[in-house]
Amino acid sequence: MRRLYGRLMAGAALSALLLAGAAQADTRLKFISWQTDDGGTGEWWQSAIDAFEASHPGVTIEFTKADRSTYADTMTTLFAAGDPPQIVHLASFEFQMFGDSGWLEPLDPWIEKSGIDMTGWAGQKTCQMNGETVCIMMNYFGYIMAYNRKILTEAGLEPPTDWDSYLAVARATTKDLNGDGIMDQFGTGHETRGGAGQYLTEMLNYILDAGAYWTDAEGNVTIDTPEMIEGLTRWKTVIDEKLTPIDMAASEVRKLFADGKMALKLDGPWLYGTTERGIAKDDIVYAAPPFHPPVGGSSNVLAMPADIPEDEKALVWDFITLTMSPEFQRTYATLGGNTPPSPTADVSGVEETIPHFPLLQQTMTEAAEAGVDRIPTGLDLYYNEFSKMIMEETQRMLIQGLAPAEVVKTMQAKAEDLQG
Amino acid sequence: MTHIPTRRRRRIFDLARPSRQHILGYILIAPAVIMVALIILWPLMLALDLSLQRVKIPRLGTARKPFTLDNYEWLFQSTEFWMACWITLKLVIVVSICCLVVGMATALLVNQRFRGRRLARLGMALPWAVPEIIAVVIFAWMFDSSFGLFGWVAVKLGIADHMIPWVSSPAAAFWAVAITMVWKGFPFVSIMVLAGLQSIPSDYYAAAKVDGAGALQRFRWITVPLLMPVLGVTMVLTTLWVFRDFSIIKVLTQGGPLRSTQTLSIMTYDQAFQYQNYGRAAAVGIVTLVICIIASVLMLGRRAKSIY
Incomplete structure (x- = not known):
């Protein structure tokens, strides 16, 4: 009897041990992203996951792709169903609704506990909501200009350095090459078909250079200004004169440029990946944008849900800090081809693989110093409605031939209505 | 006991x-x-x-918000809603009528005996078999404002002197959506009508011929009346399909420009997923459902009277 009892006890102890081991081995963190197969960036995420799993035996990260076009829908549904991923990856213009609903964990105590100095972390102020840090900015970028040297040389033109020379180059290089009545080559290129957010970003090139912006630092709407009229007039000129192909998605416009059917392209760091695969790869030159300040902005953030268990929060925070480490901030540039937000990131030698990397850093710094962001202060919670309203009023201006001076008044009134 | x-x-x-x-x-x-x-x-x-709640993003398991009719008040006072109703109605009428005409014509054609009839029937049904999203992507390319096939044909034929801005002109965008919907929807009408045509006894036509009825008279007095039960159901189903279709508009125009292609389905989606106003989105959805039920009842009632 005693032997049986002893065996039962030993069996129970072994079972408990095995179960505990299995429970640890089963710790799985869900991480949904739209960047899983982005050239460079996807590999960088995977390297961070590998490093995390190596340093946390028994913990795995389930890295799953969700399409960018339906990403916000997917995340909203997961949060609404009470089943969000533990590692929350969001675009910097969409985390606000999750933060406003109280679904994101305030990160200030975690930052303080880890002793991380966030001073100078590019774009981090965007992650502040109601006085709390709800996310960590993973990418802040500045726009650069790329031009097709062959097209400019053939037209006897120099790369533009301001709005006037930009317009002159765009006009001179927009051509119907075979005389069939259809334009084959464009002076510049903007996405005008995608979402409203991207539409606004494209317009912002001209608006910022004209000295205008949607709101001021206090969040007051500042649309009805002479500068904004000038900015809208420039956008109207580019579209009305068909200096850009219209109704095209961003990837299609980039492809046109990469294949040598466009003279100038203002874009973010991601343009390089497309131009490297394009037919006109050898003709493409990267330069400083002719507009000041350059368009810049926060791109994507990492966060964690407020209502997951504490032990999972600790693991997620470990993963976030790993991506913020000097080692991974460096590989964000070397492997991902992105400008790391950390002010102390060692990016020496990156120009060997990405020749224009110093330019990317320069425009990022310039945009950050000018406080440029795509999401206007005071309208961040209504960004989708705001961007759609601006896009529609701009389309109305183009379709109905309205004067920009008239349009800015409508935009101003509607933006103020949104703020309530 | x-x-x-x-x-x-x-x-x-x-x-x-x-x-x-x-x-x-x-x-x-x-x-x-x-x-x-x-x-x-x-x-x-x-x-x-x-x-019936003022809710931005709902979450399962959380307490219900207080009862309110605010969402319906907003809906009926919103010009956006009435515009979406008008666009939906226009699209339903245009697409349903075009589907009926094209579908019936093709069904009558492939009901005749001729060489290659089987191939013609297969070709007629093909658009129906193509997955909707693939069809829309193909049409999106054909309607491209800079390099699209339709614009190129229009320029080459001298119909237009420049590429047509299909997606950035309200009128052109509406027709781009309508044409895509008709292409995708007419085979269903064809298949249903063809089935109906094959169930009409040939004796009726023979007797009418003996009585001296011409082709048009036979069509008017034999084919159409006997097809009415099939046509009634087919039109109800087609109407409901146009009413609820989402992917064609979403991929082709996203409801723009200037909401000229924003139907009630697109409005529901936008309110829910773009603006995170789930209460308002649900109100649009419920009103759409009520409209669909009323339309179906009216159309089926009409069909019942039309049969003799």
Whole structure:
């Protein structure tokens, strides 16, 4: 009897041990992203996951792709169903609704506990909501200009350095090459078909250079200004004169440029990946944008849900800090081809693989110093409605031939209505 | 004494008795009915409940917000809603009529005996078999404002002197959506009408010919009346499809420009997923459902009177 009892006890102890081991081995963190197969960036995420799993035996990260076009829908549904991923990856213009609903964990105590100095972390102020840090900015970028040297040389033109020379180059290089009545080559290129957010970003090139912006630092709407009229007039000129192909998605416009059917392209760091695969790869030159300040902005953030268990929060925070480490901030540039937000990131030698990397850093710094962001202060919670309203009023201006001076008044009134 | 209640109980549960066979029927279909109710009615009840709350993003398991009619008040005062109703109505009328005309014409054609009829029938049904999203992507390329096939053909034929801005002109965008919908929707009408045509006895046509009826008269007085039951159901289904279709508009125009292609389905999506106003989105959805039910009842009632 005693032997049986002893065996039962030993069996129970072994079972408990095995179960505990299995429970640890089963710790799985869900991480949904739209960047899983982005050239460079996807590999960088995977390297961070590998490093995390190596340093946390028994913990795995389930890295799953969700399409960018339906990403916000997917995340909203997961949060609404009470089943969000533990590692929350969001675009910097969409985390606000999750933060406003109280679904994101305030990160200030975690930052303080880890002793991380966030001073100078590019774009981090965007992650502040109601006085709390709800996310960590993973990418802040500045726009650069790329031009097709062959097209400019053939037209006897120099790369533009301001709005006037930009317009002159765009006009001179927009051509119907075979005389069939259809334009084959464009002076510049903007996405005008995608979402409203991207539409606004494209317009912002001209608006910022004209000295205008949607709101001021206090969040007051500042649309009805002479500068904004000038900015809208420039956008109207580019579209009305068909200096850009219209109704095209961003990837299609980039492809046109990469294949040598466009003279100038203002874009973010991601343009390089497309131009490297394009037919006109050898003709493409990267330069400083002719507009000041350059368009810049926060791109994507990492966060964690407020209502997951504490032990999972600790693991997620470990993963976030790993991506913020000097080692991974460096590989964000070397492997991902992105400008790391950390002010102390060692990016020496990156120009060997990405020749224009110093330019990317320069425009990022310039945009950050000018406080440029795509999401206007005071309208961040209504960004989708705001961007759609601006896009529609701009389309109305183009379709109905309205004067920009008239349009800015409508935009101003509607933006103020949104703020309530 | 003790045997009597037992006998009574046995009689009550004797479902084999002819007078109680209907109870057995109800019991047998009950699981299916409950399942259908859960699948259809429960989400509907949730949507109705959501439409009566001021809620941005709902979360399962959280407390219900107070009852309010705010979402419906906003909806009926919103010009956006009435514009979406008008766009939906225009699209339903244009697409349904075009589908009927093209579908009936093709069905009449492939009902004739000619060489390659089988191939023609296959070709007629092809757009229906192509997945909607693939069809829309192809049409999006053909309607491209800078390099699209339709614009190129228009320039080459001298119809236009420049590429047509299909997606950035309100009128052109509406027609781009309508044409895509007709292309995708007419084969269903064709298939249904073809089935209807083959069920009409050839004797009727022979008798009419003997009486001296011409082709048009035979079509007017034999084909159309006998097809009415099929046409009624087909038109109800086509109308409902146009009403609820989302992917064609979403991929082609996203409801723009200037909301010129924003139907009630697109408005529901935008309110929910773009603006995170789930209460308002649910209100649009419920109103759409009511409109669909009314339209179906009216059309089916009309069909019943049309049969002789």
